[in-house]
Amino acid sequence: MHLSLEDINRLNKRSRANLINSVSGIKSANLIGSIDAEGRTNLSIVSSVVHLGSHPPLIGYIQRPRGAERHTYENILATKQYTLNAIHSEIIRPAHQTSARYAREQSEFEQTGLTKEWLNGFSAPFVKEAYVKMAMQLIEIIPIPSNDTELVIGEIQNLYFPSNIYKPDGHLAIYEANTVGICGLDTYLKTEKITRLSYAKPNETLKEI
């Protein structure tokens, strides 16, 4: 089946969003924890987290433009700190529910039943139920003129994970901690390892490692 740009632009808004959110591939599934200057916490689901580099350890996510309220973004601007918490198969429903438009006075923690956790004096709340979690310091926000979105970049300050998924060479087997992925806007996927392959070199056969 073939759709041109014209065909895509002719789709209704919801169908187009469903389609284009699906085509880029499996997306990561994280919860961003944040807090405002008055101590009100916020939790929001994000599927656009992307690895930017390892030294320094930088992670970005795409901030969508929204006419209305953007509590997480405002909190990050105000405090410069936030947390990233990997969504796993046992917390899919409350994680998805954080995307409902709650008022600022309603913390998504209370509304969804996920538990706030405070670690090592970090200002932003973590999700207690998550297995892989990161304390993030805001580094820069880069405007994307093409569609009025922004790339929000943070540096990992602290990293928490179950020791049994940490391999001797540094690889973190997040798929062994039931970490899920997202397809499109609303479909949650479990993941399972197929293979791990050696570093590729010309004229050398790949080995399973």
Added chain:
Amino acid sequence: MHLSLEDINRLNKRSRANLINSVSGIKSANLIGSIDAEGRTNLSIVSSVVHLGSHPPLIGYIQRPRGAERHTYENILATKQYTLNAIHSEIIRPAHQTSARYAREQSEFEQTGLTKEWLNGFSAPFVKEAYVKMAMQLIEIIPIPSNDTELVIGEIQNLYFPSNIYKPDGHLAIYEANTVGICGLDTYLKTEKITRLSYAKPNETLKEI
């Protein structure tokens, strides 16, 4: 287990790359097809593709800085066009092999056995074996000062996929086309649907759809 930024910075380069590439979550797995002004084709694997927006349909990827050669990036700068091809479980090995450092004269198509495909007069080559593929027009390149990477943004010109994975509401079930994900630098994951959930609203129970 807990690692601080200091702990992370003390890891050796390879362990740190393995770790930080794993922590952001499941990554999408795509092949970028491109061609230079002399007609030499190039194919490279990318795990940093990210959805930017649906109207216009924009997709980005992170271009790493590399002292040495960056054929794909140079080709995109020269021709403004490239293709994105979803990696599925039957082409993991040749897809991974495209990350070997071949000379410009050696096309990764020939070196890995993946097949060039030309569709609707588009200048850049597609991967015939892929099920989901996109013709991309370069829109803008945004420098990321924090670590000297760039966000390369393209607009979908044409979209190809098997009709049986296209749902009535626009959702594309890429997990039904054996699309794989990546964890870290080298680990390929299969994906399977757990659930699809309704649009979340405050005080409303989520439904499986």
